[in-house]
Amino acid sequence: MGTTTLFRILAKINRIFLPSFTKSRLDLAQAKKWQLALIGWKYYVTCRAVDQ
Structure with missing residues (x-):
């Protein structure tokens, strides 16, 4: 399983x-x-999920 x-x-x-x-x-x-911590976490995960 890849990181993406x-x-x-x-x-x-x-x-x-x-x-x-x-x-x-x-x-x-x-x-x-x-x-703010939750917003930051969701932003981090979303950016990594979209990044290819």
Whole structure:
């Protein structure tokens, strides 16, 4: 299994289990540390899943 495949699986898991902050219209300036950490994690996984 390649790393791209692993990150694609992680991205699907993120989409299912982690909350979507865009749907709740979260303001990044007022986001808590854990929310910023989750956004950063989802961004990291998504970039690695798309990267070829």
